[in-house]
Amino acid sequence: MGMVRRYWRLLGIQLKASGLLALQYRADFFTEGITSLFWTFTALAPLFVVYGERSVVEGWGFAEALLVVGWFTLLQGILEGAINPSLTGVVDHIRKGTLDFVLLKPADAQFLVSTQRFLPWRAFNVLTGLGLFVYAFAKLGHGPSVTGVLASVLLLGTSTLLLYSLWILTVSAAFFVVRVDNLTYLFTSIFDFARWPSSVFQGVARGALTIFFTYVIPLALMTTFPAQAMLGRLPLPALAGAVVGSAAFAWVARRVWLRSIGHYTSASS
Amino acid sequence: MISVRGLRKHYKVHKRPPGLKAALRSLVHRSYTTVKAVDGISFDIRPGERVGFLGPNGAGKTTTLKVLSGLLHPSEGEVTVDGHVPRLREEAFLKKIMLVMGQKQQLLWDLPPAETFELNRAIYDVPAAQYKQTMDELISLLDIGDLIGKPTRQLSLGERMKCELAAALIHRPRVLFLDEPTIGLDVSMQATMRTFIKDYNEKYGATLILTSHYMDDVAALCPRVIVIDKGLLSYDGSLDALVQRIRPEKRVVLRLSEQVDAARLAPLGGKVVTHEAGTAVLQVRQEAVNATISRALAGLPVTDLTVENAPLEEVMSELFAENKARREAAAHEAPASESVPA
Known part of the structure; x- marks a missing residue:
């Protein structure tokens, strides 16, 4: 119990430090807000183009596809606000050799590096995502079911865990190749596919892409599943699969991380 | 407290000759060489000791410190620090140690x-009470009361280093590894750091290992030195004894009220190291020091006189040159084997 309390306290202090920093850069709130809105509209543009021609694509109506974009935007807020800053910091640590200080601390290194930096203003994307949900359901003319909401909240947890684990895997590569800037770009570009319902890729390479995005890089689990859950369309086995799958992913990421630390050679001084 | 037996740390590094052709070839066929950062060293350090690691750049000092603090895994050999195996990075171990790096x-x-x-x-x-006590102490000893509220980026290098040291000592480590803690600091700041480090060692009985390029740091702080050269231990003992061994001669520094002829210095005995503008430095065998001084006082207009050891920098470079010559001789005799430990 003492250990859990200690890590909560650590998290609190790390959040406080990030909060203090964020307050130093207050103007960011407005720039983030404007950028977020701008990117959301850019993200919606292709949707308008596609749905201008037809009303349903691979079983997804406009308002339903809007939910997927909503989830995409929300997760992007979490990714850029809570996951990305810390883990990009790890790459810096490795390059400069200051990861030494992290490894010298009597606390879990993965925890320390994962909580070292938050950008609260990036949370604006989360608000934009929620706004899109409201708009989409208004268009649909009905609200989500209670079970739908519960399931999607659960999936928010699994999606965040998946995103985080994917990032840990990417960052682990930094121990071996040092320069992972390209890798992180690749990651963000692949994540971009998550703005579309996964079934739209059905026609590509005989569905290989859908399978790829479900099992290899589980983008479908992150945005399509929660949207389906909100609509009350997600089969129970898929929900269970998301929970088990994300847990397995996190486990693998943890193993890889521990392995990679062992491989750390520390920058020479 | 610290025990190191036959420590080796070898790195496999990808080696590529210069040139585009070689670069292309290395894409397919990679050749590796083994860098022996530390190649079989052993020593013991008692609780509360202050030990200086000396050696040229790339000798393996930092590597050894990093192995001792658990950051690097040894390729071979046994290392324990206060009963812990560092590479396991147990919490109990990490709470006892700290590594301060002047460059990070x-x-x-x-x-x-x-x-x-x-x-x-x-x-x-x-615990809160201990934290307050430690902080009060650190703030007053290091004189950082005005600094700790300013953003770090606004502090000068010296101010930052003092705060670094404070941050490293909050948990009162019993073993302190200091890797070039005074690098880039001015002379007075170096002195402040030295005094503080020595006080910490005396007050808490902390064991201390220091590497530094400033010989003054080592001379002021470390009664014992361990010299590492090319990954091998080339000397372990007191600093005085090392100076005795390498440069048994003393330096007699004479300040003269008037310029004297070089010829008048010759009969004093010993070798003239420098002679300019009223100051003459002679290198004299220890047993001849007394005779030289008497002769100087009798025959020259001496206003001031000091007897010193040879500068440590010179002692060290002579030791390294000696090691190098020995390595080359050994390689010459036995070309088949690699390097022979000193």
């Missing part, structure tokens, strides 16, 4: 040092 910093760059202190307090689980 743990302070959060955009926030005041006080935030880093607070974070370290939580990480090391320091």
Whole structure:
């Protein structure tokens, strides 16, 4: 119990430090807000183009596809606000050799590096995502079911865990190749596919892409599943699969991380 | 406290000759060479000792410190620090040690040092009362009361280093590894750091290992030195004994009220090291020092006189040159084998 309390306290202090920093850069709130809105509209543009021609694509109506974009935007807020800053910091640590200080601390290194930096203003994307949900359901003319909401909240947890684990895997590569800037770009570009319902890729390479995005890089689990859950369309086995799958992913990421630390050679001084 | 037996740390590095052709070939066929950063060293350090690691750049000092602090895994050999095996990085072990690196910093760059202190307090689980006492002490000894509220990026290098040291000592480590802690600092700041480090060692009985390029640091802090050269241990003992062995001669420095002829220095005995503008430095065998001084006082207009050891820098470079010559001779005799330990 003492250990859990200690890590909560650590998290609190790390959040406080990030909060203090964020307050130093207050103007960011407005720039983030404007950028977020701008990117959301850019993200919606292709949707308008596609749905201008037809009303349903691979079983997804406009308002339903809007939910997927909503989830995409929300997760992007979490990714850029809570996951990305810390883990990009790890790459810096490795390059400069200051990861030494992290490894010298009597606390879990993965925890320390994962909580070292938050950008609260990036949370604006989360608000934009929620706004899109409201708009989409208004268009649909009905609200989500209670079970739908519960399931999607659960999936928010699994999606965040998946995103985080994917990032840990990417960052682990930094121990071996040092320069992972390209890798992180690749990651963000692949994540971009998550703005579309996964079934739209059905026609590509005989569905290989859908399978790829479900099992290899589980983008479908992150945005399509929660949207389906909100609509009350997600089969129970898929929900269970998301929970088990994300847990397995996190486990693998943890193993890889521990392995990679062992491989750390520390920058020479 | 610290025991090191036959420590080796070898790195496999990818080696590529210069040129585009070689670069292309290395894409397919990679050749590796083994770098022997540390190649079989053993020593013991008692609790509360202050030991200096000396050696040229790339000798393996930092590597050894990093192995001792658990950051690097040894390729071979046994290492224990206060009964712990460092590479296992047990919490109990990590709470006892700290590594301070003059060239790297743990302070959060955009926030005041006080935030880093607070974070370290939580990480090391320091009880509130002890934290307050330690902080008060560190703040007054290092004179950092005005600094800890300013963002780190606004501090000067010296101010930052003092705060670095404070951040490293919040959990009162019993073993302190200092890797070039005074690098880049001015002379008075170096002296402040030295006094502080020595006080910490005496007050808490902490064991201390220091590497530094400033021989003054080592001379002031470390009664015992371990010299590492090319990954091998080439000397372990007191600093005085090392100076005795390499440069048994003393330096007699004479300040003269008037310029004297070089010929008048010759009969004093010993070798003239420098002679300019009223100051003459003679290198004299220890047993001849008394005779030289008497002769100088009798025959020259001496206003001031000091007897010193040869500068440590000179002692060290002579030792390294000696080691190098020995290595080359050994390689010449036995070309088949690699290097022979000294």
